[in-house]
Amino acid sequence: MKTRKFLMPVFLGTMLLFLPGLVFCQSRVETGNYQPELGQAGKDVIWYPTPMSLVDTMISMAKLTPDDFLIDLGSGDGRIVIAAARRGIRAEGVEFNPKMVEFSKENAAREGVAGKTNFVKADFYEYDLSKATVITMFLLPEINRKLRPKLLALKPGTRIITNTFSMQDWPYDDMKVIDDESISWNTAYLWIVPAKVEGTWKSDIGELILTQKFQTVSGTMKKGWRYYDISNGKLLGNMFSFTCNKVNYKCRVEDNLMTGTAENNGELTPWKAVKLE
Ligand SMILES: C[S@@+](CC[C@H](N)C(=O)[O-])C[C@H]1O[C@@H](n2cnc3c(N)ncnc32)[C@H](O)[C@@H]1O
Structure with a gap:
């Protein structure tokens, strides 16, 4: 069981890296009742959703207050944004796939949090994050590394929470593992943007x-x-x-x-x- 627990994230990590190319070849185009497919291509990383129990853990680690503004980078079906909004927080999703943006808006409306949420079709590398007090991400280690200067330039005290992947030599301030064998993506990490004192x-x-x-x-x-x-x-x-x-x-x-x-x-x-x- 331990071997399985170790190998699953490695396997899925490899999937996140290589599937974009494979799924691009299938070029699934749908209109109307859009249903995303697990592993479908994304600009820099495929879509794979954070398990809901980890979403809850990530959000609880942020210790949200009513003044917070959460941005999920690569927001997929909008689940993290919607979960934050359900706790009364204003939240925004940045997603490159326009169909996922529309899909998220519909999901938010169905959950009764359309007024607290915003979904933007944009590239997270380009997007202005300055209004965020909480950032969530389920991306890849290399993407986290590229985004790191932008994250470190945010207001001191901004919380950054990832599903599974690290920030290389920037040590995390907190981490939590979900005790659930059925979940492969089961670890959340928290960083708090430090003030500059040098x-x-x-x-x-x-x-x-x-x-x-x-x-x-x-x-x-x-x-x-x-x-x-x-x-x-x-x-x-x-x-x-x-x-x-x-x-x-x-x-x-x-x-x-x-x-x-x-x-x-x-x-x-x-x-x-x-x-x-
Ligand atoms: C692994 S999924 C995570 C989805 C969601 N954050 C979650 O945790 O359930 C990554 C998402 O990032 C999107 N994405 C990939 N590259 C992007 C980019 N450069 N800008 C914005 N979104 C991007 C993909 O379309 C996909 O929906």
């Missing part, structure tokens, strides 16, 4: 010189002529925490300003830093 920051306590790799931050604090290493430097969206010289700092980053607290032996004092360069 550079030099000035505070009352000293000067912070920070280096950043995705959500991981390292560097030093310069106090007079002494340098102290910072440890446990971690960004969760706008929230930045680190330890330096046995003091734990927790702050919120807004553009060129960090404001928060320094905790020393259980005693909290306000702390702030301003970016110099």
Whole structure:
């Protein structure tokens, strides 16, 4: 059973990669009562739907609030968008196949969420994602890699959730596996777009010189002529925490300003830093 569990995603991953060409040859064209076919061609990846139990997991990992705006890249039959809208969230699907766009609109209307949803016929590489606070994707590792700069440029705190595929060396912030042997695509990953903190920051306590790799931050604090290493430097969206010289700092980053607290032996004092360069 374990071997089957391992081999199924490999098999289906291979299908996602190679089926577009094969299905193109069949060129199934339908009008009227359109019914998509599993594995049908897509511009950069075939259509294969996320199992509904994983859709629910992906959406719960986003910890949606009424102010959120979700965009599903390559939205297929619209199921993730519709599921988000059913939780009262405005949601949009970006899908290259115009028939799938119409099909999704019909599905949304049938589910009573037409007013909360929007489906756009567009290429996700070209589409403006700036209004998104949550992005969902069931694409391929290579596509995720190409989209990564665009995703990292989104507002800090934007949640990105994928079905199964990684972002290479950008470590995920959370993951969940669905305990269901019958589901091949059973893993959801979450990334939270980190604020940009690399550079030099000035505070009352000293000067912070920070280096950043995705959500991981390292560097030093310069106090007079002494340098102290910072440890446990971690960004969760706008929230930045680190330890330096046995003091734990927790702050919120807004553009060129960090404001928060320094905790020393259980005693909290306000702390702030301003970016110099
Ligand atoms: C694996 S399916 C995922 C569908 C849906 N997101 C889900 O999870 O059920 C990928 C979808 O991406 C669409 N697609 C492929 N390349 C695209 C592109 N460049 N721009 C927009 N959509 C694309 C395909 O037509 C297909 O519907």
